[in-house]
Amino acid sequence: MTTSVPVPALDRDLIARLRFDVIASRWTIDTLSALLSADTLAALMRDSRLPALVELAGVADPAATLTRFFILGQPERASALAGALPTLGAQGLETLGLAAVIDEAEAASGLVMPRACAKPTSTSAPTRERAEAGEDGEASSREAPTLPTMRDPDEEAPESEVEHDPWMRALFDLRPHAAALPGGDHDWWVTSDLGEAQTGRPLADDHVLGIGGATLTLLEMTVRDRVDSALDLGCGCGIQALYLATHADRVVATDLSARACALTQFNAALNETVIDVREGSLFEPVAGEAFDLIVSNPPFVITPDSVRGTAGLLEYRDGGMDRDNLIRAVLREAPAYLAPGGTLQMLANWEIPASRNPDTQWSRRVDAWLEGLPVDAWVVQRDVLDPARYVDMWIRDSGGQLMARADYDRAFTSWLVDFRRAGTGAIGMGFVALRRLDEAEAASGGVRAYDLSLDGHAPRGRDVAWALASLRAPQLWDTALTRASDVREERHYVPGSPDPELLILHQGGGLGRSVPVSSAVSAVVGASDGELTVGQIASAVAMLTSVEVEDVRAEVEAPLRDLIRWGFLTY
Template identity: 40%
Template structure:
């Protein structure tokens, strides 16, 4: 695998200026590609995009996308025009490209993938460029073991679910090309990024320089580079993929029964041990009130609920915990996903595909794994030495409203607000219906009254709560004017039921609605 780009300040400044000037943005590239080619490229089909960029040789957006995303060669003169300040010579000095020779009509080929990136997290929108290794779509080859991945779907998910309040010290564990660290630098005073891959750190250093961001980048495995340190926020998209291990040992880069291992995704541990160890160990690096958010896989083993399995990891950590399972795959689906992810297909390498597929199925069968869950883990060290009070493990495979980070932060704050209030204090509180909440009523044809009322959340996790007549009426009355207890008393009189009995029914439901953001304190 090639070296990583140089972070030479002068050359990087010139590159940044040229990229700004060229219009090389997500929208700019999609505009020059057109909707057909852009959609095909999202499906990992490059041919329409190659055709579209070949037809626009004078457009700098087409030249840069053709070279740095699609991996196709371009004439030196075209790159000089697209990067007029840096030029081909400067791009080569940075390690971004190499030219085929010294003649004026030579071509240039990319050594890295450098593409525009746009996202929205809980702190707002970002538009950047990110460098990483060229992917299989551009090279036509299986990925190398030390491949440095760009911003994939998991990276985007983590960026969107991360809480974004101001933090003094942030750790990006397994930083890769630096995407989470760059997001964190917008609201963190000091950001540390660690990775076992020196090549990944090289790309992160370049990306930080390209955006004028100061990162503290350290080499090492998992939490070793930050021994003895505490952080206010830890984020991690760790190498969580459950990959078959070699018989009798952990293996090396290709020590998994002949299967390729990738630094960006394969942590070198059996089953879901890496995620378990991160969940159980990260708390020692959280300052009081500090939050850790990570993505992970966990095994569903025969006869064991996944909540019991993951819940056992949380025991003894002293941390508040909220785990949301977002997807479940059976062993065959999981194997297919990750074998293809590495660039092996049944069409191109039928023998390699069959060998890898069999190894994955055998590995899962050895531990009675029936499925694999993927989800989001949010952990928090309670402030002031308090005992943990939040333990929530749930499944939510439906659509969510991203970015989710603000919703998760608000739910944590709501949990703390509720913990400080017994039922009497809750009854004395004034609540408001959140702006994103609506009510759905379902009637039997011809009936005047609904037989089902659902209170629906438009933001966050998009939850729906089936409400009784009393609860629906209470929610409708929460305009901040009356205390919850006063509303319950009025409803009890209207419904001709005992006030205490109605309070016993409604107050637990109100707690749930506050916790999930349907109702919010008026002050």
């Protein structure tokens, strides 16, 4: 493992200067979308930086300079950085600990594309067309050649240009982030540790991850109702806490990693956001407190001690507990830190024994963790991997492509042997949403629902809120349901047959699911216009099909509850 650089300085004056400059430089997601093509932006999300380096070659706009330096990991001259950040300056960047001066040799080894000596352009939002042709067309980029000058041999040689304008390299990843939330849109800038794609080196043990795919999933599915208090458990770089601060009056962010806490504090200051950051394990820093909303993207990767001993413990993904017990610990402890009606939303991995079907029996382990807790729960397994694929994915995630072949082979086999010894047949990956019951609700026990691989759209906050609320739906037969306006039905017939062989309900919005249903369920959904109760509709279906009412009810009850949870039907 590599050694981390010191955390950025929490110098609020210099941080304010940095904020002023990135705003003035219009270094935003909108500007990046103008600078880079859609394919190149998609490549960046996959940590592929070379297409962006090609498109930004020779572009001297401040936003392009900052993108090359902080996101793409390319050296820049101090003068270019001072031009992009005139209030802070290159010296301010160095004082904050975000950048360091390097020599010509290191700069030469780090440069991927040749650097043109172009003059800075206007700070207005650039476009790829302007970047390729110049502000006034192709001719504007040409400069008249200069004649060589003669120097008196007795004169003192001028100081090296390098001393006045050294090369610098970024010590952290800093990039813009756009948040579209119910309360309005936000432009933020988020600092995290540089990844192996930028440094070419394996990650340090205390590496603090930036905004990845899992982070974005949790951000999208978090309920954004206004609350008094919210907790980001395992805050990392602090992006979840920044979102929480837009709709919570008080936000606490905790992490076992001192480095993560420092970066969260820095990002809070950079984005002028008040976050109470506390260092400690899981709920220890908030003992005795209760929150209306808790979100967590915890270090859930199931890592054996044998791998930790040789490769080290990556704090951002490995909580140090045995097997999947970190997830169990969070779920078992969370209700004590939730106010009545409060919600926990978290991403998770769990082991599935080899003796169980990973598609139909995956939920038993999670269900045992939730047994007896005063909560309603919605648990979704969005994917399942066999142990070999799981091991390969996480080794590559931490720079496996940079490992020597022998080291990769040892780590892989050691990890796989551990899963075999534990009897693990598969690993489920998904999310858990809990709602803390009040005293009256808890007396009757919690309600739990498990869904496998939600096809269609990833759940959004409102989908999660509805799913949890639907677990407390009124008594089904006395309830008048209303079919969502975007629900459509697809019918498949055997040629010449008057009756459909297959019925599929499609949902245009919401979760965007497609669900096969029976003819009885289809009839109930079709008649659910908010006027008749489900019991009345079921009786009518029984009469029309010459089937006993109780048989119709038995056939439609479970599917209707699923359709309610998924938003096909409302009440």
